[in-house]
Amino acid sequence: MTDSQHARHTNNKKKRNTTLLGLLAVAVVALAGLGIFTFTQLASAKGDIDGAATNASGLQTALESGDQPAAARSLTSLQTNIGSADSTLGSFVFSAASKLPVLGKNVDAVRTVTSSLKQVADTGLPPLVDIADQFNGKTFNPQGGAINVDAIAGIGPNVAKAGKVITAASGEVDRINTSALMGSLQGPVKDVQDKLSHASEISKRATTASEVVPQMLSGKHTYLLLFQNNAEIRATGGLPGAYAVLNIDNGKIKLGEQGSGGSMGSLDYDATDISDEETELFDTKLVTDFRDINFTPDFPRAASIGAEIIKREKNIDVDGVLSLDPVTLSYVLKGLGPVTLADGTTLTADNAVDVLLNGVYVAYPDLRDGGAAQDAFFASATKQIFDKVLSGEGDPNALLKALTRATNERRVQVWDKSSEISTLLSGTAVAGELPVDKAAKSTLGFYLNDATGAKMQYYLDYDVEAKASKCTDAGAQTYSTVTTLRSTAPADSATLPESIRGPGFGAPAGSMLMNVYVYAPNGGKVTDVTIDKEEVATFPGTHEGRGVRLVTVQINPGQTVTVEATVVSGKDQRGDARVLATPGIKPGTKGSVVKSAC
Numbered sequence: 001m002t003d004s005q006h007a008r009h010t011n012n013k014k015k016r017n018t019t020l021l022g023l024l025a026v027a028v029v030a031l032a033g034l035g036i037f038t039f040t041q042l043a044s045a046k047g048d049i050d051g052a053a054t055n056a057s058g059l060q061t062a063l064e065s066g067d068q069p070a071a072a073r074s075l076t077s078l079q080t081n082i083g084s085a086d087s088t089l090g091s092f093v094f095s096a097a098s099k100l101p102v103l104g105k106n107v108d109a110v111r112t113v114t115s116s117l118k119q120v121a122d123t124g125l126p127p128l129v130d131i132a133d134q135f136n137g138k139t140f141n142p143q144g145g146a147i148n149v150d151a152i153a154g155i156g157p158n159v160a161k162a163g164k165v166i167t168a169a170s171g172e173v174d175r176i177n178t179s180a181l182m183g184s185l186q187g188p189v190k191d192v193q194d195k196l197s198h199a200s201e202i203s204k205r206a207t208t209a210s211e212v213v214p215q216m217l218s219g220k221h222t223y224l225l226l227f228q229n230n231a232e233i234r235a236t237g238g239l240p241g242a243y244a245v246l247n248i249d250n251g252k253i254k255l256g257e258q259g260s261g262g263s264m265g266s267l268d269y270d271a272t273d274i275s276d277e278e279t280e281l282f283d284t285k286l287v288t289d290f291r292d293i294n295f296t297p298d299f300p301r302a303a304s305i306g307a308e309i310i311k312r313e314k315n316i317d318v319d320g321v322l323s324l325d326p327v328t329l330s331y332v333l334k335g336l337g338p339v340t341l342a343d344g345t346t347l348t349a350d351n352a353v354d355v356l357l358n359g360v361y362v363a364y365p366d367l368r369d370g371g372a373a374q375d376a377f378f379a380s381a382t383k384q385i386f387d388k389v390l391s392g393e394g395d396p397n398a399l400l401k402a403l404t405r406a407t408n409e410r411r412v413q414v415w416d417k418s419s420e421i422s423t424l425l426s427g428t429a430v431a432g433e434l435p436v437d438k439a440a441k442s443t444l445g446f447y448l449n450d451a452t453g454a455k456m457q458y459y460l461d462y463d464v465e466a467k468a469s470k471c472t473d474a475g476a477q478t479y480s481t482v483t484t485l486r487s488t489a490p491a492d493s494a495t496l497p498e499s500i501r502g503p504g505f506g507a508p509a510g511s512m513l514m515n516v517y518v519y520a521p522n523g524g525k526v527t528d529v530t531i532d533k534e535e536v537a538t539f540p541g542t543h544e545g546r547g548v549r550l551v552t553v554q555i556n557p558g559q560t561v562t563v564e565a566t567v568v569s570g571k572d573q574r575g576d577a578r579v580l581a582t583p584g585i586k587p588g589t590k591g592s593v594v595k596s597a598c
Helices: 003-065 066-091 093-099 103-124 127-131 148-172 182-217 276-282 290-295 299-314 326-336 353-361 372-390 396-408 419-425
Strands: 220-234 236-251 250-259 319-325 412-414 443-450 460-471 477-487 513-522 525-531 538-543 548-553 558-569 577-581 591-594
Touching: 003 066, 003 326, 003 558, 066 103, 066 127, 103 127, 103 148, 103 182, 103 443, 148 182, 182 220, 182 396, 182 412, 182 419, 220 290, 220 299, 220 326, 220 353, 236 290, 236 319, 236 372, 276 290, 276 538, 290 299, 290 548, 319 443, 319 477, 319 577, 326 353, 326 419, 326 443, 326 477, 326 591, 353 372, 443 460, 443 477, 460 577, 460 591, 513 525, 513 558, 548 558
Parallel strands: 220 319, 443 577
Antiparallel strands: 220 236, 220 443, 236 250, 319 412, 443 513, 460 477, 477 558, 513 548, 525 558, 538 548, 577 591
């Protein structure tokens, strides 16, 4: 190479380097500018989303109070803020960023959230705002002993339309894998998932209620109302210790005959056929004693047996069965206010559980009258609360929230003979069904039945924990479960009235004796059951395709007992699992979600 060629080569190289440096500088400046632009856009979107959250809160308040003008204003502001955030995140900058290897999924997640919320704001919420003056507790609240059936039916189409949009949006957001997002996004996105899921569930319930309630209240119907006594625990809640008949006539509701479950005990016939599975798990008392119809955790089955018994024993042909417990009444009394009973006792939200599940047996311990004084007390409580509700007293929104809370805790259950109504109710919390087949693929069950005839579960505190520890290639999961049962009974429980401590069969007076049922998912089984780490005799069985293990547990005053069991699911059950358990006297839900091990 000559000197001149070398010089030209060196100069060209310098020029290329200079050009590259210049381009790099431009790129750096551009990227810096893009970063600043992106940051400001993100900040703007965040401000819009924060504003939307405030609007949503105001909208909820307006809907609950039935303030339609305020609801409309909040909705307009909400649509503006969400629309602005969605427009920002839909720009070319974020569209390009969504294609980047790592950042992309985070951008996609945020864009999915805002677009889904925009759909809810633009399409899902307007139908609710249109009926804001009707979409609240006042619509469902009785006035003068009657419920406005037409008003409830009238909100149905709007509620259903809103529900479809909200449920679709919830499905979109639920598909986001939050665990794959950057830490700062996981919490907010999960919060949106939870809120939309909750809104979807509420909208489904409201849609069902707007369809079912008018059918149950239109025309003439007779319903059996059961009061489950949690102090003597049963799989669905408690002993059906008292009942009342509700007579319906085109929205008008009247309280009819009242009585005790004990008046239909120890029958000399089977109210219905009973399967071999049921006989082995629950004994024939399931169909021969009204007080034991809910040994089964399947409320529709229990209700149908109860309907047959009351038809034969009391000559009352019912169209359906409704059930609730004293904990539900305590929630209702928060919105209703105190009620005074025939004997001068005042029931309040704070004392209802104690009085109805324990105090009445202390106040009226003498059983020589066959429990007539106790029955009269319960009848008075039923009438006074019922009359006050039907008169329209109390805060209607508070009453609706009370029933919603009780339903979430599976304390309110409804069964109807009508196949159309039962189909609408199926799958809802209020149906109280034992999940079977596909519905049981992701469900663990833990149910309790008293085995002594005592009211000692007033002193019972229990909890259920479950954890998925293994997943096979076939998608079968293994769960480790712990049921902790604690007696808070006083040391001198044996001196309590017999109606509390029980007749003393099966266990010492003052101690609890319970049958604990552990249910596997569909096609699964329960193994390795221990009490306080010790192997014990258990009874293996099946119920509607689900493996079951029954173990009897004694708990003395002040004692804590743990029942541990290994549960194995059927194949191809890779998702998260639900835990369903018998509701006790402690407020709060007895259900949880177990994260999948797959």
